[in-house]
Amino acid sequence: MASIQLKNIVKRYGAFVGVQNMTLDIADEEFLVLLGPSGCGKTTTMRMIAGLEEPTDGEIIIGGEVVNEIDARDRDVAMVFQGYALYPNMSIYENIRFPLRMRGIPASEHDARIRKAAEMVELGSFLDRKPGALSGGQRQRAALARAVVRQPQVFLMDEPLSNLDAKLRQSMRVQIKHMQRQLKVTTVYVTHDQIEAMTLADRIVIMNKGAIQQVGTPDEIYSDPANTFVAGFIGSPPMNLIEGNAQNGRFTAPGVSVPCPAHVRGSVTLGIRPEDCRVGGDHVQGQVYGVEPTGDVTYLTVLAGTKKIEVKAARDYRSEIDVPIGIAFDPAHLYFFDESGQRIRGAE
Amino acid sequence: MAKPRKTRGESLVLRYAVLGTWALICLLPILWFLSIGFRPRTEVITPEPIYFPTFSLDAWHLLVSDWPIAQYLRNSIIAVAGSVVIDLILAIPAAYALSRYEFKGREDIGFYILSTRMMAPAIVAVPIFFLFKTVGLLDSVWALMLIYAAINLSLVTWIIRSYMLDIPKELEDAARTDGASDLRILWEIIIPACLPGIITAAVIAAIFAINEFLFTLLIASTANAYTMSVALANFTGGSDGIIYNAIALVSFIAFVPILILVILIQKHLSRGLTMGAVKG
Known part of the structure; x- marks a missing residue:
């Protein structure tokens, strides 16, 4: 068990900056998720913690020890990969045993530990199979067992669920979270899937273009986004971001007119989540662009000027397209961002 | 009006007919020298066509009594197997370094290794002869082993x-975070x-080595180092003239190990050949 500190980590590939000046404290036993679009530097960050890549600059500290100069194989870190990375020539039993052998753990302990790890991921009856004879979900569970078997200080998981289908992903998610709570191992988890991030994380780190955009609990990230990037990245469908003008306590954009705090002025972006919009009202005057019933909720898209606004409507809401419609925004849940995309805070 | 469509069965018959004909054309020379190998010498060189050839083990008896054919075969096997082992010991670490490590000039080194394959063997024949003469390895199976290994090393790599x-x-990456060293990774994962x-x-190298002629002829001068490929040439001259049926039989004996090897790796052979030759 260990905490992790990243101090001013920089990773450059020639002129390209993969990670820029990243500082982050990860607490002991924390489940931290690095979230961002592909190419944002989240996997690079994780690989640097693993020791598979060297930072160009900065310090990585695991359990109080600077590990920059320590080779991956001597860091007490276990990693789960997107493509499972099971050794194809070995049985599942041998796969799980591999880290025990490599780390010189006495052979007498192997069998019990392997079986315990396999039980934990419900893979006990597949131990003598080769990875090729398992399904995707079983392979990923085997990879998890291989990671937990040696009780490392840190778990690193690089998009471990992205090769699985949606249903399996959900059940694996719960299993991973349960396991992490049970083992109390500090975990860094990389994903581009915000649902995974929201459901798994103690804290989420949102990254874009190699830089941290916001660090916070899932609730903070959702209800208090620091900038338009975070606002637009989290939520499904994401927050509506409407560019317009604010003056004299009123925000206007084509088809949109909403009261706003007096200190919000000039060219700003209004953010409103689909669930904070209501059919009926006069903040938005537009036409119905599309209606998508999903069963428990109906998504309504309204065209205001040239901007499409997503609204979470009642489950039984139905409409033809091009019908004029009015939408009301919940004034308590309006977010305003300045021209650079940063949140305008203050007397809201 | 619709054209009468071929049934599945008809097109299958056609397919087999075409492939069968092609196979026969390919197999004919092999069947031919097999038939020559088991006919009396007089029957082989007669100008009249013979429809019902006589079966004879003359050539076989000649080989066994007059020629140390077992020795040739043993030389071939020792030289070829040894060269393949040398190749693998050298090529596997080299290939690993070339495929994985980042270092300056990696591509150039890779290409240089392959380029040794592009040289016409005759160009280095004379230097090689003097080299082996100087180190006292002429007419030795060990010399052949080294030469075969050198010839095939680039391709194997x-x-x-x-x-x-x-x-x-x-x-x-997984093996590394699991705690394995480079050597362990190579041995337990990569290989x-x-x-x-x-x-x-290994099989491709063995086939090339079995068929190698020029350098073998150069190095080998007695039964000490004669291999099957060079032994063949011994039946074409001397006071006995050209002994066709013996040549045919020796060809066949030399051909069988290659045939077995090819059948063993059929699935991978075309990939190995094209990758080795084409992919950069």
Whole structure:
């Protein structure tokens, strides 16, 4: 068990900056998720913690020890990969045993530990199979067992669920979270899937273009986004971001007119989540662009000027397209961002 | 009006007919020298066509009594097997380095290794002869082993490298975080994962080595080092003239091991050959 500190980590590939000046404290036993679009530097960050890549600059500290100069194989870190990375020539039993052998753990302990790890991921009856004879979900569970078997200080998981289908992903998610709570191992988890991030994380780190955009609990990230990037990245469908003008306590954009705090002025972006919009009202005057019933909720898209606004409507809401419609925004849940995309805070 | 459509059965028959004819054309020379090998010498050189050839073991008896054919075969096997072992010992680490490590001039070194293959063997024949003469290895199986290994090393390295490039990098990353050293990774992960490639490369090298003629002729001067490929040439001259049926039989004996090897790796052979030759 260990905490992790990243101090001013920089990773450059020639002129390209993969990670820029990243500082982050990860607490002991924390489940931290690095979230961002592909190419944002989240996997690079994780690989640097693993020791598979060297930072160009900065310090990585695991359990109080600077590990920059320590080779991956001597860091007490276990990693789960997107493509499972099971050794194809070995049985599942041998796969799980591999880290025990490599780390010189006495052979007498192997069998019990392997079986315990396999039980934990419900893979006990597949131990003598080769990875090729398992399904995707079983392979990923085997990879998890291989990671937990040696009780490392840190778990690193690089998009471990992205090769699985949606249903399996959900059940694996719960299993991973349960396991992490049970083992109390500090975990860094990389994903581009915000649902995974929201459901798994103690804290989420949102990254874009190699830089941290916001660090916070899932609730903070959702209800208090620091900038338009975070606002637009989290939520499904994401927050509506409407560019317009604010003056004299009123925000206007084509088809949109909403009261706003007096200190919000000039060219700003209004953010409103689909669930904070209501059919009926006069903040938005537009036409119905599309209606998508999903069963428990109906998504309504309204065209205001040239901007499409997503609204979470009642489950039984139905409409033809091009019908004029009015939408009301919940004034308590309006977010305003300045021209650079940063949140305008203050007397809201 | 619709054209009468061919049934599945008809097109299958056609397919087999075409492939069968082609197979027969390919097999004919082999069947032919097999038939020559088991006919009396007089019958082989007669100008009249013979429809019902006589079966005879003359050539076989001649080989066994007058020629140390077992020795030739043993020389071939020792030289070829030894050269393949040398190749693998050198090529596997080289291929691993070329496929995985980042270092300056990696591509150039890779290409240089392959370029040794592009040289016409005759160019180095004379220097090689003097080299082996100087170190006292003329007319020795060990010299042949070294020569075969040198000839095939580039190809073997290149084929194994292409297989190693296909192994996902993740596998090595996983092994590294699991605590394995480079050597362990090579031995426990990489080699098993590209075993088909290694076997393919070994078989291809063996086939080239078995067929090698020029350098063998140069180095070998007695039965000490004669291999099957050079022994063949011995039946074409001397006071007995050209002994066609013996040549045919020796050809067949030399051909069988290659045939077995090719059948063994049929699945991988075309990939090994094209990768080694074409892919950069």
